[in-house]
Amino acid sequence: MSNICIKVEDLSKRFLVLKTEKTFLRTLNNLLRRESFKKEMWILHNISFEIKKGEKLAIIGKNGCGKTTLLRILMGIYGKTSGYLEVNVEPKALFKFWIGLNGELSVIDNIYLFGTVYGMDRHFLNQNMDKILDLAGLYDLRFSSLKELSNGQTQRLALSVFFQSKSNFLIFDESLVFVDQVFANKCETYFEELAASDKTVIMTSHNSSFLRKYCHTAIWLDEGYIRMSGEANDVIDKYEEQMGS
Amino acid sequence: MQDKVRRKIGFSKQLKTRLGRLFIRSNRHLFVELVRAKFKITDHNSILGILWNIILPISTMVILYFVFRSTFEHQIRAYPFYILLGLSVINFFTMATSHITKLFSSNREVILNSTISREIFILADIAIPIYKFIIELIICFGFSVFYGFFSVKFFLLIPLLISYIVFILGAGMILSLIYCFIRDIEHVWFIFCRLLLFITPIFYKLEGLSFLMRKVLYIFNPLVPFLISFRQIFMFEDKIDMINYSYSLLFGGFFFILGYMIFISFENIAMEKA
Numbered sequence: 001m002s003n004i005c006i007k008v009e010d011l012s013k014r015f016l017v018l019k020t021e022k023t024f025l026r027t028l029n030n031l032l033r034r035e036s037f038k039k040e041m042w043i044l045h046n047i048s049f050e051i052k053k054g055e056k057l058a059i060i061g062k063n064g065c066g067k068t069t070l071l072r073i074l075m076g077i078y079g080k081t082s083g084y085l086e087v088n089v090e091p092k093a094l095f096k097f098w099i100g101l102n103g104e105l106s107v108i109d110n111i112y113l114f115g116t117v118y119g120m121d122r123h124f125l126n127q128n129m130d131k132i133l134d135l136a137g138l139y140d141l142r143f144s145s146l147k148e149l150s151n152g153q154t155q156r157l158a159l160s161v162f163f164q165s166k167s168n169f170l171i172f173d174e175s176l177v178f179v180d181q182v183f184a185n186k187c188e189t190y191f192e193e194l195a196a197s198d199k200t201v202i203m204t205s206h207n208s209s210f211l212r213k214y215c216h217t218a219i220w221l222d223e224g225y226i227r228m229s230g231e232a233n234d235v236i237d238k239y240e241e242q243m244g245s
Numbered sequence: 246m247q248d249k250v251r252r253k254i255g256f257s258k259q260l261k262t263r264l265g266r267l268f269i270r271s272n273r274h275l276f277v278e279l280v281r282a283k284f285k286i287t288d289h290n291s292i293l294g295i296l297w298n299i300i301l302p303i304s305t306m307v308i309l310y311f312v313f314r315s316t317f318e319h320q321i322r323a324y325p326f327y328i329l330l331g332l333s334v335i336n337f338f339t340m341a342t343s344h345i346t347k348l349f350s351s352n353r354e355v356i357l358n359s360t361i362s363r364e365i366f367i368l369a370d371i372a373i374p375i376y377k378f379i380i381e382l383i384i385c386f387g388f389s390v391f392y393g394f395f396s397v398k399f400f401l402l403i404p405l406l407i408s409y410i411v412f413i414l415g416a417g418m419i420l421s422l423i424y425c426f427i428r429d430i431e432h433v434w435f436i437f438c439r440l441l442l443f444i445t446p447i448f449y450k451l452e453g454l455s456f457l458m459r460k461v462l463y464i465f466n467p468l469v470p471f472l473i474s475f476r477q478i479f480m481f482e483d484k485i486d487m488i489n490y491s492y493s494l495l496f497g498g499f500f501f502i503l504g505y506m507i508f509i510s511f512e513n514i515a516m517e518k519a
Contacts, residue, residue: 024429076360079513095358104286113282116275117359 004088005169005200006051006074011083013044013069013224043069045224046083053089053168054198058211058232060239061221067204068095070221071171074202089200092118093171097158103147107138107157110146114161128164135186136160156183163190169200176205208236260509267362275361279369287373298377299384302332313448320450323480326388330479331447333381334472338413339438341374345417346424346434349515356516363512367414367421375410382406389479398485402478405490408497409471415497415504422508425515445472467496 016038020026030036044066051057059067072078073085075093100117101110111132115125125132133139136156138149146154155178162175176187194201195214205211211218211232218235220227228235266272288294306329318324345367349356352366382402389395423430445468451459463469470493477485 024427024433027427072357077357090360093358096354099354099358102282102286105282109282109285113278116271116278117355117361119271121270121274122278 002088003052004050004086005053005055006049006088007084007086008050008074009048009084011044011047011070011073011085012042012081013066013073013078014081015041015043017041043224044073047226049219049226049229051200051202053200055217056195056201056203056215058215058218058236059202059204059221060208060211060218060236061227062243065221066224067221068173071095071173071202071204075171089169090167091169091171091200091202092162092165092167093173094118094158094162094175095173097155097175101146101154101158103145105146107133107142107144107146107149110157111161114158115164118162118165119167120161120164124164125161132157132160132164135163137183152178152180152183155179159183159187167199170194170202172201172203172205174205176207176210208240212236263362263364263509267364272362272365276365276368279365280372283369283373284376295380298380302329302336302381305332309448317449320453323388323392323394326385326392327476327480328448329381329388330385330476331445331472333378333385334409334475335441335445335447335468336381337374337378337409338416338468339441340377341371341413342417342420342434343438344370344374345414346420346431348417348421349425363508367418371410371414371417385479392480394480398478401474401485401490404494405471405474405478408494409475410497411501412467412471412497415501418504418508422511422515441466441468445469447472467500470496 019036019039047070059070061067069078071093072095073080074087075091076087100114102113105113108129111129112122112125116122130139133142136153136159138153138157141149141153146157149157159175159179176184179187191214201214203211203215215232217230218232219229220235220239228238291297293300306325309328309332310325313328314324321327348363348366348370355361356363356366386395386399420430420434444462444466446462451462451469451473454462470489473486474490474493477490
């Protein structure tokens with residue numbers, strides 16, 4: 001069996017974006033004048049890399065350089081415009097912590113909802129309910145509506161549920177941006193175990209020390225191109241050098 | 246370990262993969278949780294709760310009955326029930342299509358950030374309207390028994406109900422795609438749904454119209470054959486027009502397949518626009 005988890009060759013992604021807000025009259029006008037109401041925007045250009053099973057990869061780059069788009073293509077959420085993509089292990093990705101949560105529902109109901117979004121069933125979640133609530137520090141608030149919680153508490157809840165995922169391929173897209181120090185310490189234990197495991201992991205973050213600690217390799221994306229790839233420390237050093245200059 | 250290779254694949258294989266994925270365990274669990282959440286939110290902080298589902302059609306029926314009874318009551322037996330059944334069929338169509346139309350915008354964040362089958366969201370979106378429609382049909386069933394219409398022909402209701410639901414799913418899927426490109430469709434659809442009250446024989450009889458108008462409504466308003474079939478099952482002791490009934494079943498199935506094929510072909514482009 002192949003040891004390759006993901007193989008990407010010459011992958012490019014183009015979006016067609018609207019030139020203006022579309023209304024019925026504007027659409028009619030464009031159709032009559034035979035004008036296009038879209039323009040091309042290339043987000044990724046000829047991206048090539050591969051990830052072996054068990055590898056921990058960091059993707060770094062400025063905001064808007066195409067990190068999230070690349071991850072969404074790997075997930076199968078977006079289609080590629082051109083190139084070759086092979087995904088041999090189905091990934092589970094945490095993009096934004098509020099996705100799948102509902103403010104009107106209680107914390108417990110949100111655990112069920114959020115957990116099933118990430119492939120866990122009610123039985124599994126019931127077994128791990130106390131663990132999740134303890135990790136999130138929300139045991140006393142378990143029957144409160146989610147809308148009564150702060151952003152930080154909501155993020156702790158989402159991460160605590162996501163950490164229970166048994167997937168062999170996990171993606172974290174700037175998932176620890178707003179966490180407080182106490183929860184960050186709790187997360188350390190999880191990420192240390194993850195780093196030592198045979199699971200494949202891709203992380204994006206602006207926290208370079210975090211990436212250095214848990215990732216072996218890194219890719220530096222710059223305006224949709226791979227600027228550099230290789231050992232995590234080397235790539236991050238170059239990136240920081242560039243950003244500092 | 247779940248291993249999977251995604252490559253460029255043909256349409257039929259893509260359809261097979263999608264349907265296979267739709268029924269995997271994790272998607273079934275998610276569907277149950279989404280529906281459970283929608284039910285909890287629907288009746289959240291509501292005192293009357295489920296009663297609201299009954300109040301709207303009954304109150305509309307009462308108003309239409311008092312306005313039109315002098316004109317139509319002598320032509321139509323069990324006239325209040327006739328109106329109620331018509332309203333229930335139309336309300337279900339209006340409510341369900343309105344829910345599904347905003348599929349991509351209301352679930353945008355989850356769809357953009359996960360690989361959950363979009364069909365799961367469509368089915369979850371239509372679950373509440375189906376539940377409300379079934380409550381209304383139960384009331385209609387009560388009326389049917391009360392007026393002495395009940396007979397063995399009720400077994401024909403299940404295929405018709407399924408066909409009507411899949412027809413609405415097909416229409417909803419097409420609308421959800423159009424909504425991503427042209428937001429005005431929401432207003433256009435709102436007006437169309439209002440007009441449906443008048444271009445569908447809810448409070449009048451189709452037979453009361455001219456031959457030309459009858460044909461025009463039958464051909465261009467897809468709800469008419471369905472409503473005729475629902476009425477024949479619920480209201481008339483022995484008359485079931487099997488041609489119209491079969492046409493309703495086939496049309497529902499055909500429109501669902503058409504809607505689903507269009508949905509599969511354009512959903513990725515639509516999602517990028519949502």
